[in-house]
Amino acid sequence: MADLPSLLEARYGATSTGSAAPPVSPTTANPTLETLLQHKSVRNFLPDPLAPGTLELLTAAAQSAATSSNLQTWSAVAITTPDLKSQAATLCGDQEFIRAAPLFIIFCADLARLTTTCAQHGTPGTGLEFLEMYTMAAIDASLAAQNAVVAAESLGLGVCYVGAARNRPRELASLLSLPPRVVALFGLAVGRPDPEAPPATVKPRLPQEEVVRQETWGGAGGEGAAQHQQQEEQAAKLAAYDEALADFNAKQGRGDAPVWTYRSAHRIATVESLHGRDIFRDVLEERGFELR
Ligand SMILES: Cc1cc2nc3c(=O)[nH]c(=O)nc-3n(C[C@H](O)[C@H](O)[C@H](O)COP(=O)(O)O)c2cc1C
CATH class of the missing domain: 3.40.109.10 (NADH Oxidase)
Known part of the structure; x- marks a missing residue:
């Protein structure tokens, strides 16, 4: 059974300041967690039919x-x-x-x-x-x-x-x-x-604090200095994720891939970027x- 910390390290990736993985307890995964945390999209298939049933x-x-x-x-x-x-x-x-x-x-x-x-x-x-x-x-x-x-x-x-x-x-x-x-x-x-x-690999996700907020959204309605600080904190988290994903892409031989924030902004930039949708x-x- 894989240990949870290493599964989480793969899920959150590495930045220059270390792993973005959250601390967890217990440290050993169960088969369900192992399956969930190891998800990766597969785009290279054998043509063999699936087993009956x-x-x-x-x-x-x-x-x-x-x-x-x-x-x-x-x-x-x-x-x-x-x-x-x-x-x-x-x-x-x-x-x-x-x-x-x-x-x-x-x-x-x-x-x-x-x-x-x-x-x-x-x-x-x-x-x-x-x-x-x-x-x-x-x-x-x-x-x-x-x-x-x-x-x-x-x-x-x-x-x-x-x-x-x-x-x-x-x-x-x-x-x-x-x-x-x-x-x-x-x-x-x-x-x-x-x-x-080439095997599909676990792709890092955004840091948890950027995705899950505690109790309320917090500060979103703030103004002036508070709002400015919030924006800076978010920019720092997104920059850290850009770094983690760039590191992942480099290891995949895609060192020239644009960073996540750039790629995401362009994915939704125009009507054409919706691919007909x-x-x-x-x-x-x-x-x-x-x-x-
Ligand atoms: C609703 C949905 C639609 C997707 N459509 C495509 C697609 O058309 N082509 C493709 O190659 N991947 C597609 N993906 C896979 C995503 O690109 C992939 O989940 C994402 O890059 C994260 O990588 P991972 O699944 O390996 O963790 C889709 C994923 C979701 C959830």
């Missing part, structure tokens, strides 16, 4: 996630047929690893099932017309998918989420014959990591999500 196990894990009011407002489409998977890959940023993976699961927000139950019981289903229900469905789908991810990783499989499933949402909906009030949110490529390829609100409305 794997999809069913991943589905059971996904369905074991908590779900708002037990409404279970998500569905998924599991694609294994090479031709269909290749077409889906083309629509999802033409990412080759999707074609290579034996399984590509598209997770969807699904308000169609509840539309049926409303018709069945003669209720107007007005609640389904609100942004709240789309948000609920997106949360449910994400929680389910992440459970599937952890289950897959616990089995020694590799996964990579695919947000590019929203790049060409109309065509993807058509390819998968999605009904009204169902929309593809993201994909998940699943397969056995290719042992011949700027139409997503229109697509949701076309697909029957009124978003009131």
Whole structure:
């Protein structure tokens, strides 16, 4: 069993002032923590089909996630047929690893099932017309998918989420014959990591103090000197993370990669940087999500 401090060091990376890993107790991981803390996206897959029953196990894990009011407002489409998977890959940023993976699961927000139950019981289903229900469905789908991810990783499989499933949402909906009030949110490529390829490695995350605040957000509404100090503290934390990720990238042979703050700012700089997803609100409305 791995020791927790070394797992956390990998998760938070190194800076010139040392590790950003938080102190923990106890010091020994359990298998669940080990799986969670060692997550890394895998983009090099063996083409071998998954063992029989794997999809069913991943589905059971996904369905074991908590779900708002037990409404279970998500569905998924599991694609294994090479031709269909290749077409889906083309629509999802033409990412080759999707074609290579034996399984590509598209997770969807699904308000169609509840539309049926409303018709069945003669209720107007007005609640389904609100942004709240789309948000609920997106949360449910994400929680389910992440459970599937952890289950897959616990089995020694590799996964990579695919947000590019929203790049060409109309065509993807058509390819998968999605009904009204169902929309593809993201994909998940699943397969056995290719042992011949460079292994995926744990990518450091932002320091904990930047992500989790104690009791209240704290000082956000402050003015003048207090606000200035807060901004400086945040800038220092982000600079430390830029350094940790640069160190990680250098070790991966990507020493020329831009730092995180620069890359993130450019990832959202323009409409074009959304890779076609700027139409997503229109697509949701076309697909029957009124978003009131
Ligand atoms: C919702 C979501 C969508 C993503 N979409 C893509 C994608 O389309 N292509 C890709 O290569 N990685 C994608 N990723 C993987 C992220 O790039 C990756 O999780 C992030 O860089 C952190 O690396 P790690 O998962 O190895 O820790 C996605 C991740 C999430 C959560």
